[in-house]
Amino acid sequence: MSQFLTQIADIRAVVSDLDGVAYRGELPITDSVAAFRTWHRRGIPYAFVTNNATKSAEQFAAKLDRMGIPATPAQVFNTVSGTAAVMRGRWPAGTRVFAIGEEPLLDALRQAGYHLGADDAEVVVLGFDAELTYAKLRTAVRAALGGAAIIVTNPDVLAPTEDGYEPCVGVLAAAVSAAVPGAASIVVGKPEPLLIEQALAYLGTAPADTVMIGDQIGTDIVAGQRAGLRSILIASDIPRDPGAVAVPDGIVASLLELIDGPAAPA
Numbered sequence: 174m175s176q177f178l179t180q181i182a183d184i185r186a187v188v189s190d191l192d193g194v195a196y197r198g199e200l201p202i203t204d205s206v207a208a209f210r211t212w213h214r215r216g217i218p219y220a221f222v223t224n225n226a227t228k229s230a231e232q233f234a235a236k237l238d239r240m241g242i243p244a245t246p247a248q249v250f251n252t253v254s255g256t257a258a259v260m261r262g263r264w265p266a267g268t269r270v271f272a273i274g275e276e277p278l279l280d281a282l283r284q285a286g287y288h289l290g291a292d293d294a295e296v297v298v299l300g301f302d303a304e305l306t307y308a309k310l311r312t313a314v315r316a317a318l319g320g321a322a323i324i325v326t327n328p329d330v331l332a333p334t335e336d337g338y339e340p341c342v343g344v345l346a347a348a349v350s351a352a353v354p355g356a357a358s359i360v361v362g363k364p365e366p367l368l369i370e371q372a373l374a375y376l377g378t379a380p381a382d383t384v385m386i387g388d389q390i391g392t393d394i395v396a397g398q399r400a401g402l403r404s405i406l407i408a409s410d411i412p413r414d415p416g417a418v419a420v421p422d423g424i425v426a427s428l429l430e431l432i433d434g435p436a437a438p439a
């Protein structure tokens with residue numbers, strides 16, 4: 174067993190990504206379900222951080238629960254609440270915002286008091302939107318040309334699905350910045366450490382006692398390291414960014430290795 178894995182008994186708390194760690198699309202990853210059930214039984218606290226802004230914390234918790242992972246909304250930190258938090262720190266209620274995204278994100282922005290519309294936007298929010306159209310892209314680009322700030326929920330270019338990958342928000346952000354290279358932009362989700370810091374505050378544990386688990390080096394592992402956590406990569410077939418410089422503290426094929434150690438060779 175690697176030295177890292179022998180130290181796993183020291184884990185006091187877990188912060189974990191969702192897509193590609195707990196499940197792929199609607200398919201639970203069975204070893205991960207078993208690992209979280211074990212941590213739950215042993216009283217190891219855990220929280221989830223996801224760049225996905227298409228569901229509310231309540232919806233994510235219900236999805237995890239349905240898959241057999243005990244979870245409450247308070248344990249889920251995503252770019253819906255994260256985006257609203259970042260916005261509140263910079264722009265007052267009533268600011269005109271053009272947002273590309275799905276209902277949970279739009280709803281959170283309305284709840285935060287922002288005026289959503291296409292005209293004279295001072296801020297453009299770019300989030301995942303399965304109904305993305307040319308008209309929405311045009312509105313976003315025109316607002317950016319007019320000097321609007323750009324908030325990007327997450328920089329992921331690919332999101333894992335049951336049958337492969339789909340283009341994600343990073344592709345949309347790249348399109349806008351190709352058109353308006355000088356636009357000022359802020360990223361909310363991983364690799365920025367905000368969501369991890371929110372999860373740590375909830376867990377109440379020290380960064381050194383907490384591990385970050387993710388399936389992508391450029392977002393999960395970097396964000397975990399920026400927040401001071403040890404990081405574990407769950408190996409996946411996602412195309413690796415050859416420019417990624419972060420090195421995880423450990424790499425596992427299954428989360429059960431964090432509980433039982435690596436499987437003996439057959």
Ligand SMILES: [Mg+2]
Nearest residue numbers: 190192193388
């Ligand atoms: Mg992931």
